[in-house]
Amino acid sequence: MPDKIVVAGVPVDTRHWIGGRRVASGDTFADHSPIDGRLIGEIARGGPAEARAAVAAARDAFPSWAATSRSERARLLHAVADGVEKRIEELAIVETTDNGALLRSHRRGVMPRVAHNFRFFADWLLTLEHDDFETRGHTNHVSWDPAGPAVLITPWNAPLMLATWKVAPALAAGNTVVLKPAEWSPLTASLLADIAAEAGLPAGVLNVVQGYGAEIGDALTSHPDVRRISFTGSVPTARRIAGSAAANLTPLSLELGGKSPLLVFADADLDLAVDLAVEQYDNAGQVCLAATRILVEESVAEEFTRRFVAKAGALVQGDPRDEATDIGPNIHPRQLEKIDGFVRRALAAGARAVIGGQRGDGQCYAPTLLTDVAQDSEIVQEEVFGPVLTLQTFAGEEEAVRLANDTRFGLAATLATGDPERAARVGARLVAGTVWVNCFFVRDLQAPFGGSRLSGVGREGGTWSFDFYCDLKNTVTAPKGWKDHG
Incomplete structure (x- = not known):
C-alpha cells in the first residue's frame, strides 16, 4: 500500500496520524469516489491496536496540553485556521472527490466554515467566564477544567466541517483528541492532521485513526482513559457507543438522525x-x-x-x-x-x-x-x-x-x-x-445545537460546547482564615 495517494492533484497520506507521526496498518480498506465509482486509494485500516495507541498518545499529551495557557491554545487554533484557509481549494476538491458533495459549496461555504470553527472556539475560549457570586459571605468561582482525552466519531455527509465542529472546541477546552472519520470519506481528516502539525500543534494533541467502526469503535469508546465521546450518526450506532461507554461512565454527546x-x-x-x-x-x-x-x-x-x-x-x-x-x-x-x-x-x-x-x-x-x-x-x-x-x-x-x-x-x-x-x-x-x-440552515456557533428524543443527547455550541468538553468546577472561598503574608 502506498503511503500517499494523489487525489485531483493533491497528495493525501493514507496512514493514521498517532502521536505526531504517520502509522501504517497491516490491512487496508478501499475508498471509492461516488462521482464515478473509481478507486481513489487503499486506506490504512485500523483496529484495536491502533485505537489503543491513539488513546495512549492522547493520554500522554494531555497533561502538557491541559496546562497550556488559554492564549497559547487560542493562538494555535488560529494557526490551524490559517492553514485551512491556505488550502481551501485543495480541501474542497479532495472532499468533493471523496464524498460527492458540490465543489462550489465546498469552496464558498463548507471549507471557510471549517476555518471559522477553529477561530470561533479559539476566541470564545478567551471570553469564557462566569461571574463570581456569594453565599453567606463566601465567594463562589466557576471554572472550566480540561477533562482528558476525547474520542470524536464523525459522519460522511460533511466530513471536515462536522469533524472540526467537534475538534475545535475539544482542543480549545484543553482536551486531547482521537478523531475517527467515517470510512466512506476519510481523506480530509488526514489532511487536517497535516495542517495541525504544520500549525505547531504538539504531538499527540490531535490523533486521526481510520477504519470500520465495527473493528475499531469499541476499543475507542470503551477505553478507560477516554473522558469524552462525541458522535454524529445513526441511532443504532449511538446505542452501541453508549453501551460501550457505560462501564467507565464516559460522558457522551450524541447528534443523531432526524425526520424534520x-x-x-x-x-x-x-x-x-x-x-x-x-x-x-x-x-x-x-x-x-x-x-x-x-x-x-x-x-x-x-x-x-x-x-x-x-x-x-x-x-x-x-x-x-x-x-x-x-x-x-x-x-x-x-x-x-x-x-x-x-x-x-x-x-x-x-x-x-x-x-x-x-x-x-x-x-x-x-x-x-x-x-x-x-x-x-x-x-x-x-x-x-x-x-x-x-x-x-x-x-x-x-x-x-x-x-x-x-x-x-x-x-x-x-x-x-x-x-x-x-x-x-x-x-x-x-x-x-x-x-x-421563514428560513433554513441559519446556524450560529454560539447557539445551542442538538436534538430531542432519538435525535440526540446534549447540546454543543458556544459555552455549551465547553460545558461538555470540560469538567466544571466551583471553588468556594471563606471570607476569613487567611494568614498575613505582608
Missing part, C-alpha cells in the same frame, strides 16, 4: 415556502437537519405543489465538480440501495411519486416528492437520508403540530407563515432542538 417537518401555512409567502422546500434536496438529501416531511395547509396545497414541481424540475443533477450542478451523487452504492428501497416500499404501499421515484445516472437518485403517504408509514417515520421528501396536508394549527411532532425524532423544524404570532405559538409547541421560521 416543514410546516407551510396558508398565510405564508408561497414562493419562499417553495424555496425552503426545494432547499431540502441540498447535498443530495444527505443532511441530518433536512425537513423531509412537508406539511402544507389544505387550502394552498395544490398551488404549493404546482410551484414546487416547477422549481424542483429546474434542478440540475450530475457531476458535483460542475458549477452548474445542483445535486450530486449519493455517497455509496449501499446508501443508494437504501434510498431506493425506501421509495420502492412506499410506492408499493400506495404512495404516489409527484416527481422522481427512481434512480438517476451512476450513484444519483432523482429528487423525489411522494404524496398519498400515511402518517404511520415507514417513509414518513424513518430517516431516508437521500433526496426524498413527502407531502401531507393539514386543516389547521392543531393538526399541523400533531403531525409535526408525531415521530421518534426531534432534531429540527422549519415553519413558513406570514403571522408572527402564529410563528411564536406554533414554534413553542414543536419538539425540536432548532426551529427555523
Whole structure:
C-alpha cells in the first residue's frame, strides 16, 4: 500500500496520524469516489491496536496540553485556521472527490466554515467566564477544567466541517483528541492532521485513526482513559457507543438522525415556502437537519405543489465538480440501495411519486416528492437520508403540530407563515432542538445545537460546547482564615 495517494492533484497520506507521526496498518480498506465509482486509494485500516495507541498518545499529551495557557491554545487554533484557509481549494476538491458533495459549496461555504470553527472556539475560549457570586459571605468561582482525552466519531455527509465542529472546541477546552472519520470519506481528516502539525500543534494533541467502526469503535469508546465521546450518526450506532461507554461512565454527546417537518401555512409567502422546500434536496438529501416531511395547509396545497414541481424540475443533477450542478451523487452504492428501497416500499404501499421515484445516472437518485403517504408509514417515520421528501396536508394549527411532532425524532423544524404570532405559538409547541421560521440552515456557533428524543443527547455550541468538553468546577472561598503574608 502506498503511503500517499494523489487525489485531483493533491497528495493525501493514507496512514493514521498517532502521536505526531504517520502509522501504517497491516490491512487496508478501499475508498471509492461516488462521482464515478473509481478507486481513489487503499486506506490504512485500523483496529484495536491502533485505537489503543491513539488513546495512549492522547493520554500522554494531555497533561502538557491541559496546562497550556488559554492564549497559547487560542493562538494555535488560529494557526490551524490559517492553514485551512491556505488550502481551501485543495480541501474542497479532495472532499468533493471523496464524498460527492458540490465543489462550489465546498469552496464558498463548507471549507471557510471549517476555518471559522477553529477561530470561533479559539476566541470564545478567551471570553469564557462566569461571574463570581456569594453565599453567606463566601465567594463562589466557576471554572472550566480540561477533562482528558476525547474520542470524536464523525459522519460522511460533511466530513471536515462536522469533524472540526467537534475538534475545535475539544482542543480549545484543553482536551486531547482521537478523531475517527467515517470510512466512506476519510481523506480530509488526514489532511487536517497535516495542517495541525504544520500549525505547531504538539504531538499527540490531535490523533486521526481510520477504519470500520465495527473493528475499531469499541476499543475507542470503551477505553478507560477516554473522558469524552462525541458522535454524529445513526441511532443504532449511538446505542452501541453508549453501551460501550457505560462501564467507565464516559460522558457522551450524541447528534443523531432526524425526520424534520416543514410546516407551510396558508398565510405564508408561497414562493419562499417553495424555496425552503426545494432547499431540502441540498447535498443530495444527505443532511441530518433536512425537513423531509412537508406539511402544507389544505387550502394552498395544490398551488404549493404546482410551484414546487416547477422549481424542483429546474434542478440540475450530475457531476458535483460542475458549477452548474445542483445535486450530486449519493455517497455509496449501499446508501443508494437504501434510498431506493425506501421509495420502492412506499410506492408499493400506495404512495404516489409527484416527481422522481427512481434512480438517476451512476450513484444519483432523482429528487423525489411522494404524496398519498400515511402518517404511520415507514417513509414518513424513518430517516431516508437521500433526496426524498413527502407531502401531507393539514386543516389547521392543531393538526399541523400533531403531525409535526408525531415521530421518534426531534432534531429540527422549519415553519413558513406570514403571522408572527402564529410563528411564536406554533414554534413553542414543536419538539425540536432548532426551529427555523421563514428560513433554513441559519446556524450560529454560539447557539445551542442538538436534538430531542432519538435525535440526540446534549447540546454543543458556544459555552455549551465547553460545558461538555470540560469538567466544571466551583471553588468556594471563606471570607476569613487567611494568614498575613505582608
